Amino acid sequence: MKFGTKAIHAGQEPDPSTGAIMTPIYQTSTYWQKSPGDNKGFEYSRGTNPTRKALESCLAALENANFGLAFSSGMGATDAVMKLLAPGDEVITGNDLYGGSYRIFTKIFANYGIKFHFIDMSDPNNVKNYINDHTKLIWIETPTNPTMQIVDIAAVGAIAKENNILLAVDNTFASPYLQNPIDLGADIVMHSVTKYLGGHSDVVMGALMLNDEDLYKRLWFIYNACGATPGPMDSFLVLRGLKTLHLRMKAHCENGRQIAEFLKTHPKVDKIYWPGFTDHPNHDIAKKQMRDFGGMISITLKGADLQETYRVASSFKVFTLAESLGGVESLINHPVSMTHGSIPKAERDKVGVTDNLLRLSVGVEDIEDLLDDLKQALS
Numbered sequence: 284m285k286f287g288t289k290a291i292h293a294g295q296e297p298d299p300s301t302g303a304i305m306t307p308i309y310q311t312s313t314y315w316q317k318s319p320g321d322n323k324g325f326e327y328s329r330g331t332n333p334t335r336k337a338l339e340s341c342l343a344a345l346e347n348a349n350f351g352l353a354f355s356s357g358m359g360a361t362d363a364v365m366k367l368l369a370p371g372d373e374v375i376t377g378n379d380l381y382g383g384s385y386r387i388f389t390k391i392f393a394n395y396g397i398k399f400h401f402i403d404m405s406d407p408n409n410v411k412n413y414i415n416d417h418t419k420l421i422w423i424e425t426p427t428n429p430t431m432q433i434v435d436i437a438a439v440g441a442i443a444k445e446n447n448i449l450l451a452v453d454n455t456f457a458s459p460y461l462q463n464p465i466d467l468g469a470d471i472v473m474h475s476v477t478k479y480l481g482g483h484s485d486v487v488m489g490a491l492m493l494n495d496e497d498l499y500k501r502l503w504f505i506y507n508a509c510g511a512t513p514g515p516m517d518s519f520l521v522l523r524g525l526k527t528l529h530l531r532m533k534a535h536c537e538n539g540r541q542i543a544e545f546l547k548t549h550p551k552v553d554k555i556y557w558p559g560f561t562d563h564p565n566h567d568i569a570k571k572q573m574r575d576f577g578g579m580i581s582i583t584l585k586g587a588d589l590q591e592t593y594r595v596a597s598s599f600k601v602f603t604l605a606e607s608l609g610g611v612e613s614l615i616n617h618p619v620s621m622t623h624g625s626i627p628k629a630e631r632d633k634v635g636v637t638d639n640l641l642r643l644s645v646g647v648e649d650i651e652d653l654l655d656d657l658k659q660a661l662s
């Protein structure tokens with residue numbers, strides 16, 4: 284099945300009891316057992332729920348994976364992956380990450396004796412310098428949030444495999460429409476479903492997709508034992524959102540391309556980060572591993588201090604100043620004071636997350652209105 288067909292149908296059959304086309308919202312915490320253990324495969328909704336099960340099958344299909352697990356947030360999904368580790372284990376990850384990922388690594392899991400190496404992954408061979416007997420996991424984000432660096436998933440995947448290390452990829456920015464890390468050698472794909480997969484800024488959710496059955500069983504145990512699983516209503520909303528993922532992504536990419544080109548020559552813009560430009564440092568890898576370049580763009584404002592950056596960020600009329608990304612509506616974000624505030628300034632400066640950086644999540648509105656809004660906000 285092709286992508287759009289899977290987005291609409293995977294994991295979903297007409298409801299056997301009524302014929303309803305849409306998977307019902309099974310709003311129940313528990314299930315009848317004829318005698319102890321004699322049930323229809325569902326016992327308690329923390330572990331299993333039919334609406335969530337349909338969603339997990341659809342999510343797995345979109346990433347060409349055997350298994351999907353939905354969590355109550357992207358951070359809940361990341362937390363579950365980290366709980367595969369034990370004190371003394373080491374993780375190699377990028378130096379440009381979503382602030383919440385950096386925070387959970389440094390402020391939660393470092394306290395449990397797990398060591399993190401935050402490194403420049405633009406050259407995959409750099410990963411080899413940090414591998415030792417304790418290395419158990421490589422965690423990649425690509426494109427990175429917010430400077431849109433691209434990591435070569437296949438090259439890091441080969442290094443991980445050679446050294447028997449798990450590779451997890453945060454695929455939130457690309458979405459499965461643009462990139463499928465499992466096909467490139469990843470063991471686990473993580474998504475903040477809150478973003479493109481949900482697509483309508485009305486749900487917070489996370490997911491893991493993977494192929495290996497033993498690993499799935501270990502992660503399912505953590506999912507059920509720790510309990511960060513989403514409810515049936517949120518699962519239904521994401522199933523509904525997924526049905527237009529391919530249509531939305533096409534529009535995000537097309538609007539993103541036009542906006543990136545407009546901003547590239549704008550006199551108020553200093554740097555622009557978008558992997559579709561041929562002069563992006565990892566454009567060739569982006570071209571190889573992604574089907575298009577998406578609607579996420581970051582810019583720095585020429586000569587702007589914090590106050591001027593705040594002024595610009597607050598002067599949009601169609602773009603909304605807000606955290607998050609990937610919804611149908613365009614958002615503007617100031618990473619330093621919003622999504623990346625938990626990363627120390629010295630670390631942010633190293634990768635270019637500066638006071639004058641703004642991140643755009645380009646939505647699917649009419650392009651003329653988005654361009655007019657940028658023109659007036661940057662005037």
Ligand SMILES: Cc1ncc(COP(=O)(O)O)c(C=O)c1O
Pocket residue numbers: 356357358359381383384424428453455456474475476477487488489607
């Ligand atoms: C790249 C990336 N990964 C993970 C997360 C965390 O997901 P959630 O907010 O659903 O917990 C986010 C949230 O912004 C993100 O942008």
